[in-house]
């Protein structure tokens with residue numbers, strides 16, 4: 091077993107949840123497939139940001155970045171070669187994310203400049219919120235995401251701080267990395283064990299998945315939790331706790 095898999099036994103499942111969130115954000119027309127039109131739509135939304143709208147050179151960089159994502163995705167995941175990528179094809183490339191590092195690093199600066207509306211070299215909370223809304227094409231409740239991202243607590247995201255979060259967003263499989271939340275909260279995972287509990291309790295909970303609902307209700311509860319599964323998560327902070335199993 092790979093060492094990282096030992097540290098994060100749910101890493102494979104975590105990556106799937108993360109990729110599902112990316113898919114849903116990119117599929118702006120909600121037709122169940124990603125194609126170049128979806129990524130052009132994201133570029134168009136970013137082009138409407140004030141700083142980008144007033145800077146043709148930056149707008150060109152944004153177009154190159156966003157359409158470059160589509161080119162990479164199509165090359166890696168479009169098995170049918172029909173110019174469309176479904177969620178199953180995205181999930182099939184779940185283990186290839188680390189190979190994207192060079193491309194990810196090359197795109198960080200362009201996204202940072204597009205988001206930094208007032209050009210002061212830092213991303214404020216308000217600027218970050220507009221990034222999340224632009225990313226999803228709709229208003230998104232970011233909750234306490236910004237505080238989780240701003241690890242040094244200076245209420246801004248600097249360029250290097252943003253670059254680290256951006257790399258985590260694209261390629262990390264460590265559920266404890268805050269960068270997963272850079273573009274907003276991820277979707278709620280399917281019913282999973284309560285991961286704040288000890289490893290023993292997690293294993294116990296996973297074994298309970300094999301029992302009938304009646305047997306599960308009758309079985310003794312362990313680990314001090316409120317039950318053997320948890321209702322859907324409600325905040326980014328609880329979401330991180332959910333996945334932090336080490």
Ligand SMILES: [Ca+2]
Pocket residue numbers: 116117118119120121122123124125128
């Ligand atoms: Ca679509």
Ligand SMILES: [Ca+2]
Pocket residue numbers: 206207208209210211212213214217
């Ligand atoms: Ca700024």
Ligand SMILES: [Ca+2]
Pocket residue numbers: 240241242243244245246247248251
């Ligand atoms: Ca900061």
